[in-house]
Amino acid sequence: MKTYITQPTPKINSLLLIGAGLIGGSLTLALKHAGVVRHVIGSGRSATVMDEAVRLGVVDVAVYRDTPEFIHAVKTADVIVLAMPVGQTRAVCELIAPHIQPDTLITDVGSTKTSVYNDAHAALGDKIAQFVLAHPIAGREVNGPAAALADLYVNKKVMICPHAHNHTADIDTIAALWQATGANVYELSLAAHDEIFAAVSHLPHVLAYALMNHVADSDLSTDKFAMAGAGFRDFTRIAAASPEMWRDVCLANKDAILAELDGYLKHAQELREMIAVENSDEMLELFKKASSKRLAWGKEK
Numbered sequence: 630m631k632t633y634i635t636q637p638t639p640k641i642n643s644l645l646l647i648g649a650g651l652i653g654g655s656l657t658l659a660l661k662h663a664g665v666v667r668h669v670i671g672s673g674r675s676a677t678v679m680d681e682a683v684r685l686g687v688v689d690v691a692v693y694r695d696t697p698e699f700i701h702a703v704k705t706a707d708v709i710v711l712a713m714p715v716g717q718t719r720a721v722c723e724l725i726a727p728h729i730q731p732d733t734l735i736t737d738v739g740s741t742k743t744s745v746y747n748d749a750h751a752a753l754g755d756k757i758a759q760f761v762l763a764h765p766i767a768g769r770e771v772n773g774p775a776a777a778l779a780d781l782y783v784n785k786k787v788m789i790c791p792h793a794h795n796h797t798a799d800i801d802t803i804a805a806l807w808q809a810t811g812a813n814v815y816e817l818s819l820a821a822h823d824e825i826f827a828a829v830s831h832l833p834h835v836l837a838y839a840l841m842n843h844v845a846d847s848d849l850s851t852d853k854f855a856m857a858g859a860g861f862r863d864f865t866r867i868a869a870a871s872p873e874m875w876r877d878v879c880l881a882n883k884d885a886i887l888a889e890l891d892g893y894l895k896h897a898q899e900l901r902e903m904i905a906v907e908n909s910d911e912m913l914e915l916f917k918k919a920s921s922k923r924l925a926w927g928k929e930k
């Protein structure tokens with residue numbers, strides 16, 4: 630995995646943020662704090678959300694699709710950031726495609742990369758060259774502009790996933806933009822990205838949602854929730870995350886997630902057998918291995 634050396638900080642006059650929620654909002658707040666961006670225009674689905682985004686300073690002004698103001702914002706943006714759920718990529722790119730100027734850079738924050746590339750390419754055609762795909766490995770289990778934090782990306786990893794049509798200078802600009810938020814920037818291929826994050830991000834979310842519903846649907850669920858401690862809290866924290874976002878991620882990275890889920894279920898089944906036959910030696914070895922891997926990984930971070 631390539632690490633980006635620190636790039637000169639860019640100056641952005643006008644940034645158009647499509648999807649002013651946790652991730653996009655944290656980016657614009659961080660860029661404003663760093664003095665990188667002068668004017669942020671936000672575009673979203675709901676007037677209530679956009680009013681909140683303006684009130685909180687996540688964006689300076691809100692515009693709405695199919696209005697002259699929206700078209701003007703696309704035409705005059707130096708950078709367009711796509712920060713809505715990944716399932717919206719094609720529709721949003723179709724909206725902006727006719728108005729994107731040759732000097733405008735497009736980037737995204739989506740949790741999947743191959744689907745975003747394919748959907749964007751279908752809508753943008755040759756303008757895909759202007760789209761540098763990115764993904765911050767940072768987040769929270771709360772959503773919307775009120776959840777945005779200016780320091781969300783400090784010391785966090787950001788993956789940039791260049792494709793064959795990108796220009797090096799544009800990739801460097803997007804890397805510099807993320808570095809200005811305090812993040813450490815790495816490069817990954819689209820395919821490697823989706824395989825890796827299926828295992829270490831998408832699978833844990835699927836498991837957290839499943840465990841939450843398993844307990845909710847079981848006998849004594851009220852008592853179980855009332856008595857649960859830190860273990861359950863840690864494991865299920867991410868089950869409070871945006872349902873729409875995670876529905877889209879599961880559909881967009883279906884094959885890789887299914888492969889990871891199958892692998893996980895094999896491990897869970899193996900452990901089930903050990904518990905059922907009280908195979909204490911093998912169980913101890915299994916737990917020792919997982920525990921030492923977790924301890925070593927915790928030290929690396």
Ligand SMILES: NC(=O)c1ccc[n+]([C@@H]2O[C@H](COP(=O)([O-])OP(=O)(O)OC[C@H]3O[C@@H](n4cnc5c(N)ncnc54)[C@H](O)[C@@H]3O)[C@@H](O)[C@H]2O)c1
Nearest residue numbers: 648650651652673674712713714715739740768769772773
């Ligand atoms: N939440 C995380 O932990 C996390 C981490 C890294 C990346 N991401 C990615 O970031 C993106 C945004 O996630 P978030 O957590 O900020 O969610 P969010 O719900 O906080 O924000 C998304 C915003 O997009 C808006 N939106 C939805 N469809 C739209 C459309 N067609 N046009 C304009 N706006 C639209 C929503 O109204 C919402 O305000 C997703 O693609 C997600 O995969 C999320």
Ligand SMILES: O=C(O)C(=O)CC1(C(=O)O)C=CC(O)C=C1
Nearest residue numbers: 740765766767768769770830867
């Ligand atoms: O901290 C959290 O709440 C997260 O789930 C962040 C998290 C993850 O680590 O899986 C979630 C989705 C992403 O696309 C990137 C980061």
